[in-house]
Amino acid sequence: MNATDTLALLPLLLIAGTAVMVMLGIAVKRSHELTAGLTVSGLAASFISVFAVAPLAPRQVTSLLLIDRYALFYLGLIISSAAAVAVLSYQYFAKHDGQREELYLLLVLATLGCGVLVTSVHFASFLLGLEVLSISLYGMVAFFTDRDQALEAGIKYLILASASSAFLLFGMALIYADTGTIAFSSIRYLSLDRTNLVLLLPGIALSVTGIGFKLGVVPFHLWTPDVYQGAPAPVSAFVATTSKAAVVALMLRYLVAGTQQSKAVFLLFSVVAVASMFAGNLLALRQNNVKRILAYSSIAHFGYILVAFLAATTMAAGAVAFYLVGYTVTILTAFGVITVLSTSEADADDLEDYRGLFWRKPALAGVFTAALLSLAGIPATMGFVGKFCILASGADASAWPLIIVLALTSVIGLFYYLRVVVALFSAVPERPSSLQRLGWSSTFVLGGLAVLLIWFGVYPAPLLNIIRATIGGLN
Numbered sequence: 001m002n003a004t005d006t007l008a009l010l011p012l013l014l015i016a017g018t019a020v021m022v023m024l025g026i027a028v029k030r031s032h033e034l035t036a037g038l039t040v041s042g043l044a045a046s047f048i049s050v051f052a053v054a055p056l057a058p059r060q061v062t063s064l065l066l067i068d069r070y071a072l073f074y075l076g077l078i079i080s081s082a083a084a085v086a087v088l089s090y091q092y093f094a095k096h097d098g099q100r101e102e103l104y105l106l107l108v109l110a111t112l113g114c115g116v117l118v119t120s121v122h123f124a125s126f127l128l129g130l131e132v133l134s135i136s137l138y139g140m141v142a143f144f145t146d147r148d149q150a151l152e153a154g155i156k157y158l159i160l161a162s163a164s165s166a167f168l169l170f171g172m173a174l175i176y177a178d179t180g181t182i183a184f185s186s187i188r189y190l191s192l193d194r195t196n197l198v199l200l201l202p203g204i205a206l207s208v209t210g211i212g213f214k215l216g217v218v219p220f221h222l223w224t225p226d227v228y229q230g231a232p233a234p235v236s237a238f239v240a241t242t243s244k245a246a247v248v249a250l251m252l253r254y255l256v257a258g259t260q261q262s263k264a265v266f267l268l269f270s271v272v273a274v275a276s277m278f279a280g281n282l283l284a285l286r287q288n289n290v291k292r293i294l295a296y297s298s299i300a301h302f303g304y305i306l307v308a309f310l311a312a313t314t315m316a317a318g319a320v321a322f323y324l325v326g327y328t329v330t331i332l333t334a335f336g337v338i339t340v341l342s343t344s345e346a347d348a349d350d351l352e353d354y355r356g357l358f359w360r361k362p363a364l365a366g367v368f369t370a371a372l373l374s375l376a377g378i379p380a381t382m383g384f385v386g387k388f389c390i391l392a393s394g395a396d397a398s399a400w401p402l403i404i405v406l407a408l409t410s411v412i413g414l415f416y417y418l419r420v421v422v423a424l425f426s427a428v429p430e431r432p433s434s435l436q437r438l439g440w441s442s443t444f445v446l447g448g449l450a451v452l453l454i455w456f457g458v459y460p461a462p463l464l465n466i467i468r469a470t471i472g473g474l475n
Helices: 003-008 010-028 032-056 069-094 101-119 123-141 148-179 184-191 200-215 224-230 233-258 263-284 290-311 314-341 362-376 382-396 400-424 440-458 461-471
Strands: 059-061 065-067
Touching (some): 003 010, 003 032, 003 059, 010 032, 010 069, 065 069, 069 101, 069 314, 069 461, 101 233, 123 148, 123 233, 148 200, 148 224, 200 263, 224 290, 233 290, 263 290, 263 400, 290 314, 290 382, 314 362, 314 440, 314 461, 362 440
16 A cells, blocks of 8 residues: 555545544543544544545555545445434433443444445455444443343344354355355356356345345344334434434445346345345334334335446446435434434334424424435425435336335335324423433534425435436446
8 A cells, every 4th residue: 555545445444433532531531521522523624635645536445445536435424323323322322320421432433434344345344344343333322221221132133143144154155155246246247248157146146135134124124123223323423424324325236246137136135125125114114113114114215225336337237326325314303303302211112202393393393204204205305305216216217116116115115104204293291301402512413414404305406417427426
């Protein structure tokens, strides 16, 4: 590595440096305010550095990492969403006694793992980034050791992540045995015009299975709602947005690099997409826990994203990018509302906690309503534009059966989103829950997310132009 390579890695180096600074800060003096400040400042510096290194792209740093416009786009998304989670975590953890500073250290390390994932072009860096992310999330999910659900969620996430790693390693071994390489680009080159794929296809299937565990799509979804429910609300937001966005970005690069020409992989993803869209929406209909509703909703949304994956075109890659940005903004908004309404005893995740919220906190209820309508794909929100892009990419590839399933399941999903909206505008209960005053930091983040949600839903052209320029860097 030379000086230019080091400069190209500046966003990742700043995240790693932030982790070191947070760790040293905790060792010198325990201060929730100081630790949160260091975390947000370090992530902000890393986000700014993304623009500083953009003129260097594309830059191959060893055989493991590629800093191109594609990677920088997703790095910006990951870092900004992690910073939003850190700000929301401040008010949330300020309500709790005990040691809270380690949560921010784990958050920064998990962000570093996500950053390695989106820049990976090799299975070695892929696995390294995935393990850094997963190990950090074990502690984040089970951070409240005095809550039974948190410990249960942590153990279940540990089992899921371990199974994911096992499938990935086995798949990598088969791919290496067949091709003699584990670099994404070499796999593409070696897999063209071949008839004997007895090891390569099982290897790809096993590696995709490992990714499926991380995304929580069907049939790997069974414990996903339990993890969302048991984890602290800001951690659930991170799992649902930042970590999954990194895995999707990695999977898109991997599929375009090596597997899009395989009919067997196309069939596999088609079955997973259809099952995820139906199961996610149908299972959400019976839920009264808002975090579980959002968990099942995420299963359906990643089924929608798979529709664009199957199109395997540049247009589809852009559709996935816009949908991920819209999904990230929307889910952060929804979990942000849950975060600010939660108390030191429990998260505000029951549907009854939101009954009559409009009459007590109209602005907060309005923000939550906008997020729910965006998840449902209602016009004038980012969710509508994102879903339109997914449908357009599917139509461009003539994937009409998948488009019909997407449209049908979206109608089903509208019902459970409206259930929550109806609760928000219902009569105030006889014994309304007490609401604490919102901190200025949480107000700023929720307000900014709500503005983005509507602004890019009404006027998406600037973001679409950025994505169009970015996806041109995906080779």
